[in-house]
Amino acid sequence: MTPWPEEQLDSVTLCPLCHAPERTVLHEGLTDRIFFSAPGRWTLYRCTRCHCAYLDPIPNQASIALAYQNYYTHGAEPSGTSWPGRLKQFLLNDYFNAHYGSSLSPHSPLGRWLIPLLPLLKNKADMQVRHLPCSPQTPKVLADIGCGNGDFLALAARLGWDAWGTDMDPQAVEFARRRGTK
Template sequence: MSESMKFSTDAKDIWEAPWPMDGLEALNNCPICGDSQRKNLYDGLVDNTFFCAPGKWSLWSCISCSVAYLDPRPSPATISLAYEKYYTHTKDNISQSSYEDLRKFRKLRRRLVNGYTNWRFGTKEENANALGVIIALLIPFVRKPIDNRYRNLPKRDKNGSRLLDLGCGNGTFLKTARNCGWDVVGVDPDPKAVREAQDNGFEVHHGSIDIFAGQKDLFDFICMSHVIEHLHDPIKTLADCHRILKPGGTIWIETPNIDSFGCQYFGINWRGLETPRHLVIQSSKSLAFSLKKSGFYAISWLRDKNVYRGMFKKSYEMSKDCSPNESLPLPIKFACRAYKAKYLGLFFVGRREFLIITARKPKT
């Protein structure tokens, strides 16, 4: 038995332990639209992702807006118990190998990508080929993953543009945005990640959006990558984002989709549930409603990342009582389902694995 399998089995003792009774809060009503009509999606959910949070949980779906939410759920005062082994602030794949270390074909690809990002996002990469602009514009499946990696940033204003990354972790995307010429600020609740980002020279604050209480019109662009599902009050946070955005500013959000094919296939073992850290899991309907309710307009759905095989593999591993980082081979049946979900997602926004959306604050 592998270490991760053994760890998963031992974690059953954690699941049987109750969450502190004085650390639970009941909702009864939808945290997005306030409706009390709902249906039960799953009972007995456990932390089969990080194996550190005690308790078993119920997930409900709002009849009106189709958002999914835990009820009861951990209170703000005790939610930190669910993050004791959280490790999502590690380095991601935005950092690149040095140009000199690449082979000939990869050097060409890097030059083409750099040519496009210099034109599209205002980077100043030296090894660049302008032919990349033409290729990217002509071939959407080449262009869109690059745009997504850069979170669909607009070109910064010549007079300077400010960006806020809520849930910035150790500042990986702050580095990307700064390379595009943006003045960047980050906020994160993890003190270790904040210290690392600060050590790398970024202005990063420990806490939440509440550090900007009483202020307005501060930023041109706000991004939240896999943050909104962790919030106790998403509507308040979106309203705060609206307040501190400058008129005409843009918000960018990426979050798991409760109506995805992956959730349909794997149910309680879908990696996107991540109980009990994911308190409110959006659908396309609920996320659009949330943004409109918070004052945003010009909502635009963007193509999600090519995460299907990875998400299906993690979910399959969880269905086998393993850690989602186990190295189990993905059976052909599930690989085919991942391939099917990927291409159906091109046409059905509401069934994509992740929802990626931008919206704007009115100019007046």
């Protein structure tokens, strides 16, 4: 594993949330095993006052782009989907329509009944919408800090939210803008 360049790291001596200095080690030697894009090993601490979890050290402002150089948000959208993939999307659209009052199409009228019976698919669907409330108060405004390529923003907008986002990764932001997200 290639380490993060030492001169490009900043020390975090206080909790970024409550500014308390007391902390305990939550996890040591963490690696990016999900996206495989951030080099190095990391230590995650937990503040003993507010329980916020945070890394120390962290990449500095000048080097943070290194973590995103091969990130999933830089890929293009899939050009075509298989028949099972389209069926799954039809079911998901109906599930979202039933729970969020949206009118996504195409949809299959079975989705609202079938997806709740399949816990793994239901959990994935709920995670896809980041567990947004089903009956949000009006106006339905959503801010996504760290929006990446705008996948979630696009879905939230389709579900009726006034969704906007911001991200530090210029390549992901450009992709999000090209697809029409705010």
